[in-house]
Amino acid sequence: MKKTEKYVLGSPLNALNVSPPFDHYYFIDLDGEKIDFLRDATKDRSNVSIEVGDCNSILLEKIFPKVKYTDFKRGLCLLDPYGLHLDWKVLLSAASAKSIEVFINFPMMDINMNVLWRKNPEGQDPLQIERMNLFWGDDSWRDVAYDTESDLFGHPSKYYDSNRKIALAFKDRLKKIAGFKHVPDPIPMRNTSQAELYYLFFASHKKAGYDIARYHFEKYTKFGASGWQQNQK
Numbered sequence: 001m002k003k004t005e006k007y008v009l010g011s012p013l014n015a016l017n018v019s020p021p022f023d024h025y026y027f028i029d030l031d032g033e034k035i036d037f038l039r040d041a042t043k044d045r046s047n048v049s050i051e052v053g054d055c056n057s058i059l060l061e062k063i064f065p066k067v068k069y070t071d072f073k074r075g076l077c078l079l080d081p082y083g084l085h086l087d088w089k090v091l092l093s094a095a096s097a098k099s100i101e102v103f104i105n106f107p108m109m110d111i112n113m114n115v116l117w118r119k120n121p122e123g124q125d126p127l128q129i130e131r132m133n134l135f136w137g138d139d140s141w142r143d144v145a146y147d148t149e150s151d152l153f154g155h156p157s158k159y160y161d162s163n164r165k166i167a168l169a170f171k172d173r174l175k176k177i178a179g180f181k182h183v184p185d186p187i188p189m190r191n192t193s194q195a196e197l198y199y200l201f202f203a204s205h206k207k208a209g210y211d212i213a214r215y216h217f218e219k220y221t222k223f224g225a226s227g228w229q230q231n232q233k
């Protein structure tokens with residue numbers, strides 16, 4: 001919500017305005033106020049379904065089953081939680097359906113603030129570790145994030161201060177573990193102070209979708225204000 005107390009339809013409005021349009025739109029949010037606003041904004045449309053609740057169960061139980069490859073249905077799923085709120089099972093299910101392409105906001109800021117501790121990684125809050133495991137699909141992120149070799153006892157002693165390394169390891173999982181055929185390198189989304197808040201991913205079984213996403217990712221990286229500045233250094 002902006003300070004004016006007016007909701008601004010971001011990605012939902014963008015999705016509704018794409019041309020050619022999709023046959024049907026499904027919007028899900030846990031936040032009842034956002035859902036009320038979306039219901040009001042889309043009340044004249046017959047091809048919009050809105051659900052209030054946890055997208056992890058709603059996608060798996062209600063929506064993905066409607067997008068069957070064998071029924072010639074295809075779907076594009078935008079997963080953009082603020083933080084580590086996504087269940088890896090959603091990505092596994094989208095990949096195994098073969099009919100669903102996904103955009104994912106990988107929540108780098110939440111991970112850096114709450115999960116990866118530079119000092120004393122052993123002292124992490126178990127609840128934060130659980131959130132990361134759920135998003136990542138297991139606890140193998142530790143092998144990427146921490147340098148265990150320098151500790152005689154095999155305990156993680158520090159983490160590599162590289163968001164990109166962690167993001168690229170997640171890309172590997174999307175391909176090798178989930179089974180998406182095509183995953184371009186993700187792009188960092190920064191705030192005005194250049195801090196990386198998210199990495200934007202795209203994953204697909206179709207080369208055409210991959211080519212389009214990669215084209216836009218590269219264009220953003222070259223000409224987007226923050227990416228362009230970074231490339232000049």
Ligand SMILES: C[S@@+](CC[C@H](N)C(=O)[O-])C[C@H]1O[C@@H](n2cnc3c(N)ncnc32)[C@H](O)[C@@H]1O
Binds near residue numbers: 028081
């Ligand atoms: C970054 S905002 C999405 C903004 C939206 N895409 C837009 O452009 O207006 C993240 C949203 O995810 C919702 N959310 C977080 N976890 C969720 C979950 N498990 N299921 C459904 N919605 C969730 C939050 O309530 C919040 O509204």
